[in-house]
Amino acid sequence: QARISESSFNFKSGYGYDDLGRDQIEEVYATAMQAESALVRIQFSSGTHVLATCLRGLLQRGDDVLIATGIPYDTILPTFGELTLLSDDDEKAETFKYSASKQSLAATGVSVRAVNLTAAGHPDPERIEAALLPHTRMLYVQKSRGYSSRRALLSAEISQLRKLVDRVAPGCLIMVDNCYGEFVEDREPTAYGADLIAGSLIKNPGAGIAPSGAYVCGRSDLVKEVAEAMTAVGVGGEIGPSLGFNRHILEGIYFAPQVVEAATAAAVFAALLFQKAGFAVAPLPEDERGDLVQTIQMENAGQLKAFCEAVQAAAPVDAHFTPIPSAMPGYDCDIIMASGSFVQGSSIELSADGPLRPPYTAFLQGGLNFWNARLGAMLALERVLGL
Structure with missing residues (x-):
């Protein structure tokens, strides 16, 4: 057309x-x-x-x-x-x-x-x-x-x-x-x-x-x-x-439905994995979804940091770096962000973040392919539980 x-x-x-x-x-x-x-x-x-x-x-x-x-x-x-x-x-x-x-x-x-x-x-x-x-x-x-x-x-x-x-x-x-x-x-x-x-x-x-x-x-x-x-x-x-950049933008929207499908599947997997481990998650694995964001309730700031560190370690880029909580423009508290992405700040790529304030919720989103995002969720659970 x-x-x-x-x-x-x-x-x-x-x-x-x-x-x-x-x-x-x-x-x-x-x-x-x-x-x-x-x-x-x-x-x-x-x-x-x-x-x-x-x-x-x-x-x-x-x-x-x-x-x-x-x-x-x-x-x-x-x-x-x-x-x-x-x-x-x-x-x-x-x-x-x-x-x-x-x-x-x-x-x-x-x-x-x-x-x-x-x-x-x-x-x-x-x-x-x-x-x-x-x-x-x-x-x-x-x-x-x-x-x-x-x-x-x-x-x-x-x-x-x-x-x-x-x-x-x-x-x-x-x-x-x-x-x-x-x-x-x-x-x-x-x-x-x-x-x-x-x-x-x-x-x-x-x-x-x-x-x-x-x-x-x-x-x-x-x-x-x-x-x-x-x-x-x-x-x-x-x-x-x-x-x-026209080719990049066009190729992006061409692949977007497939990539979003993979990221959505990864969010459902993470929800089920952490739910079975006893964590409160939203949306639930079976819920109808309106966005890519999966929340997982941590018990304290240490668990939130461990979660984001694990997601960073599973990333294809900058996996050897450790995310450090810091102030960010537009926020009223320190934020920890894990994003080992090909495009800076890209949240369709596997990423996790959260404000270091109660209730210490981890926000997980993205994943260009399901298997890498699955690995990130599994590694995050290991780190949070201290395994």
Whole structure:
């Protein structure tokens, strides 16, 4: 359909005008995500980068954002700047300040509020309906769990949010942080009514091949606004050279479903292995999954360190290094990260991390092939148990 050919891999530099391969990549992504349009660029450095660009591009002074999935992932919080977590009792609403930057949404006059999920981890329709305001511009949804104990949402759950928003606040758009969720299910949130989704190419859709970058898919008018926030008004997606990375990005999405399948199987194996050893795991081995992340509850910081050290030792790259807990931008405590990957920070490759704070949860994800990820899980259990 996109008419990919060898010429699609040509190197484009400078402004990047008339980059045929780049345009074809965006057609491939739009088709795969069942979206009107797509923006896929190597110039995005992370999921947080593309999400922040979407938020800044779509929101303006006086707008309101309602987060339907509680407090989101740590690294996006400074972009929000300030967030009010609503409660059934208005007097118990809590406001958290994350950044004094003039670039934050709060500093530009955007209000950000959040409602928690239900006790079972589903979007709470009653709380959301009560919180939607006439000037609520966006319902923001984080599909994955982030560094929390909540479950990942399934794409089909977006359809209920779509019906609710259309009934209560027809002018409100739904944006989904789709990181870690791509190709885990047979359809993406855009197929169920999300207006916009975004994610990183060094996660699922890049398959460990794309060296950097991120994507935005959804309504054409919204994608155009994000493109102008990425570059400049009037220029939008017309510039931004692919710099010879078109082949890597295309090969990445070509292999992504197969690689995600292997990583999902590895997560199920790790869940079953640690569950049988007496550890609390989520999701359970038999649960339906909406993302790649597997959590395993450690008893203390020492076990969390041992877990990550073992995953690092099983990696194909930098296996001889030992991960050291350290401060990281966007987090309020030390983080330990194991990632012996071909692409720096790639979480579709076997990786593990966790914040050194109670309840000392290890977050395991990725694996370019099942057998290497299986080895990592087995070695991690040995190290944690001191065998």
